Each structure stands twice: as C-alpha cells, then as structure tokens.
Amino acid sequence: MSYRAPVEEISYFLKTSTSLPELMAQGVVDLSFDVVDAVLDEAGKFAGSVVAPFDRVADKQGCTIKDGAVTTPEGMRAAYEAWTEAGWCGVAAEEEFGGQNLPTSVTSALTEFWNAASPAFGICGVLTLGAIEALTAHGAPQLQHIFLPKMVAGTWTGTMNLTEPQAGSDLAALRSKAVKQADGTYRIFGTKIFITYGEHDIAENIVHLVLARLPDAPAGTRGISLFVVPKFLVNEDGSLGAHNDVVCAGIEHKLGLHGSPTCTMTFGEKGEGAIGYLVGEENRGLACMFTMMNNARLAVGVQGVAVAERATQRAFAYAKDRKQGKAPGVEGSAPIIAHPDVKRMLLTMRAETDAARALCLKTADALDRSRLLPDPIARAAALAEASLLTPVAKAFSTDAGIEVSSLGIQVHGGMGxxxxxGAAQHLRDARIFAIYEGTNGIQAIDLVTRKLTQEGGDVVNALIADYRETAEEVSALNAPDFGHAGPRLAEAVDALGRATRVMLDRVADEPAKALAAATPYLRLYARAAGGAFLARTALAAYAERAGGATDPRLAARIAVARFFAENLAVEAKGLEEAVTGGAGGVLEAEAVLAIG
Amino acid sequence: MSYRAPVEEISYFLKTSTSLPELMAQGVVDLSFDVVDAVLDEAGKFAGSVVAPFDRVADKQGCTIKDGAVTTPEGMRAAYEAWTEAGWCGVAAEEEFGGQNLPTSVTSALTEFWNAASPAFGICGVLTLGAIEALTAHGAPQLQHIFLPKMVAGTWTGTMNLTEPQAGSDLAALRSKAVKQADGTYRIFGTKIFITYGEHDIAENIVHLVLARLPDAPAGTRGISLFVVPKFLVNEDGSLGAHNDVVCAGIEHKLGLHGSPTCTMTFGEKGEGAIGYLVGEENRGLACMFTMMNNARLAVGVQGVAVAERATQRAFAYAKDRKQGKAPGVEGSAPIIAHPDVKRMLLTMRAETDAARALCLKTADALDRSRLLPDPIARAAALAEASLLTPVAKAFSTDAGIEVSSLGIQVHGGMGxxxxxGAAQHLRDARIFAIYEGTNGIQAIDLVTRKLTQEGGDVVNALIADYRETAEEVSALNAPDFGHAGPRLAEAVDALGRATRVMLDRVADEPAKALAAATPYLRLYARAAGGAFLARTALAAYAERAGGATDPRLAARIAVARFFAENLAVEAKGLEEAVTGGAGGVLEAEAVLAIG
Incomplete structure (x- = not known):
C-alpha cells in the first residue's frame, strides 16, 4: 500500500494550533505558509515515492555483517543518497553550517514523513540531527568546522554511544574510558551496545558521539565526558584518513526495524585506543548529551506518530476494500468499514494518531518559541512548557504507535x-519506540519528579488552565457536531487538575508513591491535553464551517475530536483513581513480587 | 528461561472458586483433589521439561514446505509423540473412545500448560480436541468408531477447515462444494486458507473437518454442511489406505507461531474430489461446527492466559536479576524490581494474567456444571452462564495476552x-489469539446481541448480582490488606449494571448503537467480573490467614486482587462512559471514514 503524507492535516494544525503564524507575523520566522506548504508537499512526495517503496524489502532482507562491515538492505543507500542530495538532512540545522534552520514544528512534520515511509530509514536522520545539535550547542568551533558541514549535508552520519551492557537506563554505571593525550586528543576504550547505525554502508563516514570516563573522574553521572570519535579520521584538508580504532563487533537480531543496523561497537580493541575529541567540558558530558536526548525524545515520539499514521492508512484502505458480511444500507457483501465495531477500531486509530501528533507538534512549537521569541521571559516560559510536554509527547506517542499498529493488525483479521x-511490520517496528531514548517509564518519572515541580507547579497549572478553557469553549458552543465532547473534556481536565495536586504533594512528601503512580499520571495528562489539542483544532474547523467553508476535512476534524473526548478522554476518571488510590497497592505487594 | 507451571495457583482456584468440590461431593465427578493435583503436577512437569525447551528453536526454525509436504521444526515430532504416549491428548475426551473425561476446568489448566510451554505445539492439541468434540456430538457411530479412538490417542490429529479467501468472519460466503455419491460418501472441492496444522509430519494421519455446500443447498449459513475428510483414507481394518485428494498448496509466513504450520488446503484439485463423510445432517454443518468453535473459543482464551503467564514469569525473572540504578533500602545497584514503576508493570502483568485465567476457569466450570449437574434446570442455567462468559473469556484473555506480553518486552528494556x-516472541505469538476462532470484535458482538439477551437479561443480571455480593463482602471485611478494593469493585460492578441496562434497551431499539459499543462493553464486563473473581479467591485466602495459615501465596492473592481493583477495575467508569455516551460519535463520523 502506498503512503500518503498527511500534508493538509499538518498544515492545518500548524496554521490553527501553533504559534507559527504569530512567529511569522513577528518576523522571527522568515517564512510564509506558501513556503511551508511547498516544503511539506515536496517532502511528502519524496517520502511516498522514494522512501516508502523499499521499506518492506528492507524489513525482509535486514542487515548483515561480515568482518566488521555492515551491509544494509538493497535500496537503502540509493534512497539515502537521493534524500541527502535533495537537501533533506539539514533542514533543522543552522544556516551557518549549510542547514535551513526551519522551525522544529515544520521539521517534526518532515521527521514524521520519513519515518512513516520507513522508520528503519528515518531513524538514521534522527540520530544525525541529534549529533548535529549536540555539536552545535557544545562543540568547539574547530570541531564544528570539521564535522558539521558534512553532517548537515548528510555525507557523514551521526550516532549516540551511551548504552553499555551494565549501563542502560542508568548511565551512572558506565565504564568506557577516555585517556587524555599530550596533543589534546583523547584515547577511548570500551564497548557500547544498541548503537543505531553504528556501522553501515550508506555514507562516507560515521561520527560517533561517545560517553566515557576520564581516569580521575568522579563516580556517577558527574564523571562522564562526551567525545567525538569519527570512524575515519579527518585530515587537515577535510579528506578522510585512517580508520579509527572503532569496530562493529556484531549486530542484533531484532523484533523489528530490520533495515536499521543495531550495533555493538568496540573502541580501542586493537590497543592504543580510538582517537576522540572532547565536546564541551570534561565531566560535563551528560549535560551535553541531554541536549541531544531531549530533541531525540521528541523525534522518537514523532516516530510513534509516523508508524501509527502508516498503520492507520493501511487499515482504512483494507477496510474499504475487504468485503465481509452484511451491513445496514449496503447491498450484498459490505466493506468491513461499514460494520460499527470496525468503525470504532478505525476511529480509535485515527484519533490516537492525531492526538499523538498534536502532542508532538505542540511540543515542537513550544521549543520554537523557546528559541525564537524576542522576550527572554517568554522564551523561558516556553522552554518550561516544552520540557514538560516532551516526556508526555515521547511516551504517549510511542504507546499510541504500539496500540494503533496492533489495532491495524486486528482490522486486517487473519491477513494481518x-x-x-505489511500490517504486522508496523507493530514490530513500533515496539522499540517505547524503549529507546529513555523508556516510557523513565519519561513518566521525569515528568513527575522534574517537570511538574517547575516553578512550584505554576507551569503545569497554567497549561491545565489552558486545556480547561478549550473544554469550556467546546461546551459553550453547544453544537451537536461536538456531541458531549465539552463536558467529557472538562471532566478529563478536572481529573488531571486533581491528580496533579496530589502528585505535587507526593513529590515533596511521599516520593515512592509519586513514582508508583507516574505512568498512569502521564497517560492521564495525555488524555486531557491530547483531547484539548484536538478540540482546539476542531474549534477552528467549526468556525470555518460556520463561515460557509465546506471542505469535508473540517467536519472530519470535529468528528475526531468528538470521538476522542467521548471514547478515549473518558479514561481520565479511572486513571485519576489509579494515580490517587492505586499507588499503595503497588508498594504493598511484596508478597506478589517475591513469588512472581 | 524455564517455565514453571502454576500448579498451586490453579489448584487453589479450583478448590476455592469453582464448583469442582461440590461436583466431587455429589459424586458426579469421580475424582479427588489428590488426583487432580497429581494430574496438574505431572502435566506441569511434562510441559516444563519436554515441551518448553524446544519452543525457541521452533520459533527460529519455523516450518517448511516442499512438494506439498510440510516439515515441522526439529523436536516437534519427538515432543508430540512423547505427549501422546503419556496420554495427554485424550484427557478431555469420553472414556468410551479412550479418553479420561476429565472436567473442563481441569483440562483447561492442562491446555494452559502446553500452550505456555509452546503455543505452536499446544494449538495442535486444541484443534484435535475440537474435532473430537464435534465428532462426539454429531458424528454417526460408524464415523466415531473409525476416527475417534485414533484421535483421542493423538495418533491422528484434527483440523478445522472453515476459512476461504472470500469467507473469513462471514462463513455465509463460503463456496467449497460437496457432491453426494451413490455410495453415500461425498466428493469435496475447494480451497481453504489459514488451516492450522493442515499438513505436518508429526502424526500418521490428519482428520480434516470441512465446511462445504451441496449443489442444491440454500444460500447463506443454512446451506452449509460439515464433512470429515481424512488425509489418508482408512481401510475397513483401520489401516491407512490411499492419499485422499487433499493437498497443502502453501504455508503462511506469519508474525508468530512459527512452529505451527498455517496451510492453504486444496480439496479435489486432481479431478474427482476429495472423499468426505457427512457429519450430522445436510445443511446443518454450521451448528455442528459451533460445538467445536465454542470450546475452541475458550481454549484460545486459555492460550492468551498461557502466553501471558509465560511472559510474566520471564519478566519477573529478568527484573529480579537485572541491576540498574538506585532504590531506597538497596545497597549499590538495585534489581529493577525494586523500582516502583517496574513493580507497577509486573503487578499489572500478574493481575491481568490471573484475572484472565479466572475468567477462563469460571467459564470452564460453568461448562462442567452444564454437563454434569443432575438437575436439568440447573444444567440449563449453567449453560446460559457458560454461553455468556465464553466470549468474555476469549476476548479479554487474548487481549491480555497481547498487553501482558508487550509489557514483558518493556520490562526487559532494550534486551526485550x-x-x-525470548520476550518478543510472546508478543508475536499472542497477536493471533485475538483474531482466530472469531475475532474479538465478533466475540463482543456475540456477547451483546446473543448472550446478554438470554432470558430477557435475567442471566446477566444474576451474574452481576453475584459480582456485587463479592464486592460487598470485601467492603464489609474492612481489612487493610484489601486497601480500597471493596468500593472500587462495587463501582465497577455498578457501572456494569448500568451499562447492561442501556445495552439491553439498545439491542431491542438501536442495534447499530449496541454494536458500536460492544467492544468497550465486553471490556467493562471483564473488568467487573475479573475483579470479582480475583476478590472471591482472595477472600478465601484471607479467611485462611485469619485462621492462622502463613503460606505467603495467601497474602499474594489478596495483594493481586487489591491491585486489580484499585488500578485496573477503575477503568470501569470510563468504559461505561464509552458504552453509554460514545456510540453516537462512532456512528456519526462518516466524514472521518470517507477520508481515512
């Protein structure tokens, strides 16, 4: 099935539900929506016609390794080259290094397109961009000069080397070593696992960002430094030199993302260590890596949206084509989309996907404001908002990716x-998004322990007040098209408000209970915020219809917001109960945990 | 990781929460719990030591086909032979044909063990048993005499041949033909797809039960007849004769269950048709097949429990072993089971698994009463109860299989x-259970349109009253160990009661709305009933503890029931809202359905 990038949907959302129009009007974003639409359109066509067609083949063939060299599936290199030649790799990077400096709300849409077309392809660009951002923010000018232009062009790709066998979620436990040399470079020794695109055959060089410890570094996370370790060393004239002492020792046999090599990388196995260059200050590597990780977390949320969108499109196409059984008003055998229970599955897929996308784009929008608004106080407020929304966007969207792709299989019946x-691949691919870049449990803990507490709760409470306003606007409209969306949303927002108060108290007084309720709290947040975001877009659509517009997409946006409020946001009550009344049962279940 | 069959758990449930003790006391079940425990114990050991070890290999190797012959993975045949030699195939069958006629509550436990050890192995026995049941209930004595002893012994396996490319959920659309011969046999022509163990190398013969149409049959489901079509014809002396004209044309490349061949079967390709024997009356085949399907539906629910149990055991073992991060009260790096969010995941897995098992065993128990109670009125009531619980047990348990195995991956982090x-395989295996033997959507529709309406709603209302009584007993106990489980359960049961009244009205007056709300209704039913069943067992455990018993399993049962009530049964409110207020949004979303 071909992939159709949701260009109109995203364009509409950017216009009605983000600050992009305002940023354009203020002149801080030097773009018009004509240009944005043209970019989305071009990217959508590229994703559908160049990237999507080889995704199934890539899944089937997978990657292979021989003598440390990794071969990616047929077509991957050609697609990657076409993609970089078209200039797509550098859209988010600074113009100084050859990028286009597009707003994150727009580049997030592009990230969605590449990853919907093929997540095994798209993840490579996500990691390169993360490495670009870390170097842009923390690299010395000389390092930037050597590496960034090539990475922005996509000629060289980037990786994140964090995980070690004993150090997964707990980076404090990492052991890779870095030894300073007389010439100011470092020698790196150690083994890293789960390194996406750690080795491949689609680009000239690979720029590894590696966390390691200096010999005299303090224990824990305050003794970690960040290094650039290129696969091939770079000569003074910019040409490639010797192969650095970094080798791919093996690739994983994974549930999905078969087209993307997941590598075990060994540094300094041959003896003298891999040559590395310090990024930022010694022992401050984790802070530098966090620059990369926060943006990567949003990008992984977008991957969840992407696969959910692809699965949704596939399920709709199948449900319109497949005939089975009778339905009221249909002669002969009915397409299964006519059956109410199938409608419910499809609407759930569409509503979850759109809510996840809204969460990601609102996060991206807050990031844009945090970077671009002229007023520093407004920038700080936007950054606090982005910080709070990032774990919600990451965790909810990746959970949605799993749920929606699983429902997609269900719509296909036995064929799924x-x-x-092709429906099953989406579930296999999506399953990792909830794990990498910080498991969803860690996102929930981050939300509760570090993000809710910003400004003593003022940040979260202001956002909740905003969601409440949306719910009240829907209620005040009293329009039949919205069904009971207004009151249902208001209930969800109120549940979130009450649960937030409880959690703020707990973070201070009963931290274990806060942790034990973090996951349902995050989901509750997403139910209320996602519902409010969809409703905000639907209110814009309603106003346009009231003004005489007849595009059927307008009615569809209202129906999706209504479905979400009436069928999914209603989970809020139960989630509130789990947050406020469920943590005790988690912490007092030692007998179960002992037995298994 | 080795599999440990939950022998004590199931034995405790059978003793405290089913009518088995009463049936034993009445003498209609000629067993003691000593015998039952010994059977469970033996089966558990066999599953763990003989079946489980080859499951990963079977997944990796999969099945192959060459010239119509299917080769199963290494070890499958040996395990199957050992299994039949130990007499496990016929435990549920009538003694007359060599079976042991054990109660369904006990044989369901055994089905769980085989399928937890290896669902690709276990499904073969499920299908053979289904075929045995159909022949036992509807076959002519001569057919029974030829086929049943061999099938009960497991020397010959059974299949269900229903699905055709154009006839999946809609059996009315099936086209396979059957032509009566002068000698009373029939000639069968047609193609069937998705036939589990349609061809294999683990037993001497394969007994296909095939649905087909006679030339003059009425259209739709009233024109379908059921036939026995053996792979090898059977000579008068019982020895095997010529190969029948039934051929495996291909096997599917599936997401999971790689060890189990899923075949396309062609009947009568060579010209004269496959020789078949009528089961039951002409044109009444669907009724006969339903005998098989209802029991198979429960067995598939049990498959969901089985994989959930296996995934849960694997996740607990990993979480106790894997060290990462700090936890209060733990020196150095803590096992991840010490982290509250991981505890929540593990408890969710355990509680969902136990609730699913309780639903399946309560269904099995109702089936036993429907067959064994002396009083015909009591038997009829038990049958109505079993009919109502079957779709709930099938759909909820298979959804739980998916959710729990997905959580199992999450607990493992990147390793998952x-x-x-091995964690990923469980999700791949479990994903089919929600689809085959009637998709979960069809189960929900069956529940709402055919089962709720039994006796004008009296059946369901009596069951709800029973669940309410359990909730009230928990509340009345006012025991700290139960936390707020009593009120939470009572709320769930009340929500179910209200939703049931709405649905009963709708089935009569607004059928489309009933269908549009069927899936959340089924889930609501399972939340209330599952919570009540776990609480019933926990009440027994509480009483034993009050009497001085100290087995830590008793405390664990209470903690699981509490966790379920406080964290999962609380979904009930939102589900009620989706049932009562969400259907309109499903049926008035044509704009979304048109666009996709």
Whole structure:
C-alpha cells in the first residue's frame, strides 16, 4: 500500500494550533505558509515515492555483517543518497553550517514523513540531527568546522554511544574510558551496545558521539565526558584518513526495524585506543548529551506518530476494500468499514494518531518559541512548557504507535498476521519506540519528579488552565457536531487538575508513591491535553464551517475530536483513581513480587 | 528461561472458586483433589521439561514446505509423540473412545500448560480436541468408531477447515462444494486458507473437518454442511489406505507461531474430489461446527492466559536479576524490581494474567456444571452462564495476552527487543489469539446481541448480582490488606449494571448503537467480573490467614486482587462512559471514514 503524507492535516494544525503564524507575523520566522506548504508537499512526495517503496524489502532482507562491515538492505543507500542530495538532512540545522534552520514544528512534520515511509530509514536522520545539535550547542568551533558541514549535508552520519551492557537506563554505571593525550586528543576504550547505525554502508563516514570516563573522574553521572570519535579520521584538508580504532563487533537480531543496523561497537580493541575529541567540558558530558536526548525524545515520539499514521492508512484502505458480511444500507457483501465495531477500531486509530501528533507538534512549537521569541521571559516560559510536554509527547506517542499498529493488525483479521500484508511490520517496528531514548517509564518519572515541580507547579497549572478553557469553549458552543465532547473534556481536565495536586504533594512528601503512580499520571495528562489539542483544532474547523467553508476535512476534524473526548478522554476518571488510590497497592505487594 | 507451571495457583482456584468440590461431593465427578493435583503436577512437569525447551528453536526454525509436504521444526515430532504416549491428548475426551473425561476446568489448566510451554505445539492439541468434540456430538457411530479412538490417542490429529479467501468472519460466503455419491460418501472441492496444522509430519494421519455446500443447498449459513475428510483414507481394518485428494498448496509466513504450520488446503484439485463423510445432517454443518468453535473459543482464551503467564514469569525473572540504578533500602545497584514503576508493570502483568485465567476457569466450570449437574434446570442455567462468559473469556484473555506480553518486552528494556531474549516472541505469538476462532470484535458482538439477551437479561443480571455480593463482602471485611478494593469493585460492578441496562434497551431499539459499543462493553464486563473473581479467591485466602495459615501465596492473592481493583477495575467508569455516551460519535463520523 502506498503512503500518503498527511500534508493538509499538518498544515492545518500548524496554521490553527501553533504559534507559527504569530512567529511569522513577528518576523522571527522568515517564512510564509506558501513556503511551508511547498516544503511539506515536496517532502511528502519524496517520502511516498522514494522512501516508502523499499521499506518492506528492507524489513525482509535486514542487515548483515561480515568482518566488521555492515551491509544494509538493497535500496537503502540509493534512497539515502537521493534524500541527502535533495537537501533533506539539514533542514533543522543552522544556516551557518549549510542547514535551513526551519522551525522544529515544520521539521517534526518532515521527521514524521520519513519515518512513516520507513522508520528503519528515518531513524538514521534522527540520530544525525541529534549529533548535529549536540555539536552545535557544545562543540568547539574547530570541531564544528570539521564535522558539521558534512553532517548537515548528510555525507557523514551521526550516532549516540551511551548504552553499555551494565549501563542502560542508568548511565551512572558506565565504564568506557577516555585517556587524555599530550596533543589534546583523547584515547577511548570500551564497548557500547544498541548503537543505531553504528556501522553501515550508506555514507562516507560515521561520527560517533561517545560517553566515557576520564581516569580521575568522579563516580556517577558527574564523571562522564562526551567525545567525538569519527570512524575515519579527518585530515587537515577535510579528506578522510585512517580508520579509527572503532569496530562493529556484531549486530542484533531484532523484533523489528530490520533495515536499521543495531550495533555493538568496540573502541580501542586493537590497543592504543580510538582517537576522540572532547565536546564541551570534561565531566560535563551528560549535560551535553541531554541536549541531544531531549530533541531525540521528541523525534522518537514523532516516530510513534509516523508508524501509527502508516498503520492507520493501511487499515482504512483494507477496510474499504475487504468485503465481509452484511451491513445496514449496503447491498450484498459490505466493506468491513461499514460494520460499527470496525468503525470504532478505525476511529480509535485515527484519533490516537492525531492526538499523538498534536502532542508532538505542540511540543515542537513550544521549543520554537523557546528559541525564537524576542522576550527572554517568554522564551523561558516556553522552554518550561516544552520540557514538560516532551516526556508526555515521547511516551504517549510511542504507546499510541504500539496500540494503533496492533489495532491495524486486528482490522486486517487473519491477513494481518501474515507478514506479506505489511500490517504486522508496523507493530514490530513500533515496539522499540517505547524503549529507546529513555523508556516510557523513565519519561513518566521525569515528568513527575522534574517537570511538574517547575516553578512550584505554576507551569503545569497554567497549561491545565489552558486545556480547561478549550473544554469550556467546546461546551459553550453547544453544537451537536461536538456531541458531549465539552463536558467529557472538562471532566478529563478536572481529573488531571486533581491528580496533579496530589502528585505535587507526593513529590515533596511521599516520593515512592509519586513514582508508583507516574505512568498512569502521564497517560492521564495525555488524555486531557491530547483531547484539548484536538478540540482546539476542531474549534477552528467549526468556525470555518460556520463561515460557509465546506471542505469535508473540517467536519472530519470535529468528528475526531468528538470521538476522542467521548471514547478515549473518558479514561481520565479511572486513571485519576489509579494515580490517587492505586499507588499503595503497588508498594504493598511484596508478597506478589517475591513469588512472581 | 524455564517455565514453571502454576500448579498451586490453579489448584487453589479450583478448590476455592469453582464448583469442582461440590461436583466431587455429589459424586458426579469421580475424582479427588489428590488426583487432580497429581494430574496438574505431572502435566506441569511434562510441559516444563519436554515441551518448553524446544519452543525457541521452533520459533527460529519455523516450518517448511516442499512438494506439498510440510516439515515441522526439529523436536516437534519427538515432543508430540512423547505427549501422546503419556496420554495427554485424550484427557478431555469420553472414556468410551479412550479418553479420561476429565472436567473442563481441569483440562483447561492442562491446555494452559502446553500452550505456555509452546503455543505452536499446544494449538495442535486444541484443534484435535475440537474435532473430537464435534465428532462426539454429531458424528454417526460408524464415523466415531473409525476416527475417534485414533484421535483421542493423538495418533491422528484434527483440523478445522472453515476459512476461504472470500469467507473469513462471514462463513455465509463460503463456496467449497460437496457432491453426494451413490455410495453415500461425498466428493469435496475447494480451497481453504489459514488451516492450522493442515499438513505436518508429526502424526500418521490428519482428520480434516470441512465446511462445504451441496449443489442444491440454500444460500447463506443454512446451506452449509460439515464433512470429515481424512488425509489418508482408512481401510475397513483401520489401516491407512490411499492419499485422499487433499493437498497443502502453501504455508503462511506469519508474525508468530512459527512452529505451527498455517496451510492453504486444496480439496479435489486432481479431478474427482476429495472423499468426505457427512457429519450430522445436510445443511446443518454450521451448528455442528459451533460445538467445536465454542470450546475452541475458550481454549484460545486459555492460550492468551498461557502466553501471558509465560511472559510474566520471564519478566519477573529478568527484573529480579537485572541491576540498574538506585532504590531506597538497596545497597549499590538495585534489581529493577525494586523500582516502583517496574513493580507497577509486573503487578499489572500478574493481575491481568490471573484475572484472565479466572475468567477462563469460571467459564470452564460453568461448562462442567452444564454437563454434569443432575438437575436439568440447573444444567440449563449453567449453560446460559457458560454461553455468556465464553466470549468474555476469549476476548479479554487474548487481549491480555497481547498487553501482558508487550509489557514483558518493556520490562526487559532494550534486551526485550532482541529476539534471543525470548520476550518478543510472546508478543508475536499472542497477536493471533485475538483474531482466530472469531475475532474479538465478533466475540463482543456475540456477547451483546446473543448472550446478554438470554432470558430477557435475567442471566446477566444474576451474574452481576453475584459480582456485587463479592464486592460487598470485601467492603464489609474492612481489612487493610484489601486497601480500597471493596468500593472500587462495587463501582465497577455498578457501572456494569448500568451499562447492561442501556445495552439491553439498545439491542431491542438501536442495534447499530449496541454494536458500536460492544467492544468497550465486553471490556467493562471483564473488568467487573475479573475483579470479582480475583476478590472471591482472595477472600478465601484471607479467611485462611485469619485462621492462622502463613503460606505467603495467601497474602499474594489478596495483594493481586487489591491491585486489580484499585488500578485496573477503575477503568470501569470510563468504559461505561464509552458504552453509554460514545456510540453516537462512532456512528456519526462518516466524514472521518470517507477520508481515512
């Protein structure tokens, strides 16, 4: 099935539900929506026609390794080269290094397109961009000069080397070593696992960003430094030199993302260590890596949206084509989309996907404001908002990716279980998004322990007040098209408000209870915020219809917001109960935990 | 990781929460719990030591086909032979044909063990048993005499041939033909797809039960007849004769269950048709097949429990072993089971698994009463109860299989995404259970349109009253160990009561709305009933503890029931809202459905 990038949907959302129009009007974003639409359109076409077609082949063939060299599936290199030649790699980077400095709300849309077309392809660009951002923010000018232009062009790709066998979520436990040399460079020794695109055959060089410890570094996370370790060393004239002492020792056999190599990387196995260059200050590596990780977390949320969108499109196409059984008003055998229970599945897929996208784009928008607004106080407020929304966007969207792709299999019936259909691959691919770049449990803990407490709770409470306003506007409209969306949303927002108060108290007084309720709290947040965001877009659509516009997409946006409020946001009550009344049962279940 | 069959758990449930003790006391079940425990124990050991070890290999190797012959993975045949030699195939069958006629509550436990050890192995026995049941209930004595002893012994396996490319959920659309011969046999022509163990190398013969139409049959489901079509014809002396004209034309490349061949079967391709024997009456085949399907539906629910149990055991073992981060009260690096968010995941897995098992065993128990109670009125009531619980047990347990195995991956972090770990296989295997033997959507529709309406709603209302009584007993106890489980359960049961009244009205007056709310209704039912069943067992455990018993399993049962009530049954409110207020938004979303 072909992939159709949701260009109109995203364009509409950017116009009605983000600050992009305002940023354009203020002149801090030097773009018009004509240009934005043209970019989205071009990218959508590229994703559908160049990237999407080889995704199934990539899944089937997978990657292979021989003598440390990794071969990616047929077509991957050609697609990657076409993609970089078209200039897509550098859209988010600074113009100084050859990038286009597009707003994150726009580049997030592009990230969605590449990853919907093929997540095994798209993840490579996500990591390169993360490395670009870390170097842009923390690299010395000389390092930037050597590496950034090539990375922005996509000629060289980037990686994040964090995880070690004993150090996954707990980076404090990492052991890779870095030894300073007389010439100011470092020698790196150690083994890193789960390194996406750690080795491949699609670009000239690979720029590894590696966390390691200096010999005299303090224990824990305050003794970690960040280094650039290129696969091939770079000569003074910019040409490639010797192969650095970094080797791919193996690739993983994974549930999905078969087209993307997941590598075990060994540094300094041959003896003298891999040559590395310090990024930022010694022992401050984790702070530098966090620059990369926060943006990567949003990008992984977008991957969840991407696969959910692809699965949703596939399920709709199948449900319109497949005939089975009778339905009221349909002669003969009915397309299964006519059956109410199938409608419910499809609407759930569409509503979850759109809510996840809204969460990601609102996060991206807050990031844009935090970077671009002229007023420093407004920038700080936007940054606090982005910080709070990032874990919600990451965790909810990746959970949605799993749930929606699983529902997509269900819509296909028995055919969904047969790999050739393509529906099953989406679930296999999506399953990692909830794990990498900080598991969703860690996102929930981050939200509760570090983000809610910003400004003593003022940040979260202001956002909740904003969601409440949206719910009240829907209620005040009293329009049949919205059904009971207004009151249902208001209930969800109120539940979030009450749960937030409880959690703020707990973070101070009963931290274990806060942790035990973090996951349902994050989901509750997403139910209320996602519902409010969809409703905000639907209110814009309603106003346009009231003004005489007849595009059927307007009615569809209202129906999706209504469905979400009436069928999904209603989870809020139960989630509130789990947050406020469920933590005790988690912490007092030692007998169960002992037995298993 | 080795599999440990939950023998004590199931034995405790059978003793405290089913009518098995009463049936034993009445003498209609000629067993003691000593015998039952010994059977469970033996089966558990066999599953853990003989079946489980080859499951990963079977997944990796999969099945192959060459010239119509299917080769199953290494070890499958040996395990199957050992299993039949130990007599496990016929435990549920009538003694007359060599079976042991054990109660369904006990044989369901055994089905769980085989399928937890290896669902690709276990499903073969499920299908053979289904075929045995159909022949036992509807076959002519001569057919029974030829086929049943061999099938009960497991020397011959059974299949269900229903699905055709154009006839999946809609059996009315099936086209396979059957032509009566002068000798009373029939000639069968047609193609069937998705036939589990349609061809294999683990037993001497394969007994296909095939749905087909006679030339003059009425259209739709009233024109379908059921036939026995053996792979090898059977000579008068019981020895095997010529190969029948039934051929495996291909096997599917599936998401999971790689060890189990899923076949396309062609009947009568060579010209004269496959020789078949009528089961039951002409044109009444669907009724006969339903005998098989209802029991198979429960067995598939049990498959969901089985994989959930296996995934849960694996996750607990990993979480106790894997060290990462700090936790209060733990020196150095803590096992991840010490982290509250991980505790929540593990408790969710355990509680969902136990609730699913309780639903399946309560269904099995109702089936036993429907067959064994002396009083015909009591038997009819038990049958109505079993009919109502079957779709709930099937759909909820298979959804739980998916959710729990997905959580199992999450507990493993990045390792969960690597196939060698084994966690990912559970999700791949479990994903089909929600689809085959009637999709979960069809189960929900069956529940709402055919089962709720039994006796004008009296059946369901009596069951709800029973669940309410359990909730009230928990509340009345006012025991700290139960936390707020009593009120939370009572709320869930009340929500179910209200939603049931709405649905009963709708089935009569607004059928489309009933269908549009069927899936959340089924889930609501399972939340209330599952919570009540776990609480019933926990009340028994509480009483034993009050009497001085100290087995830590008793405390664990209470903690699981509490966790379920406080964290999962609380979903009930939102589900009620989706049932009562969400259907309109499903049916008035044509704009969304048109666009996709």
């Amino acid at each position: 279980y047969v790999e050739e259909t | 995404y690597v196939e060698e770990t």
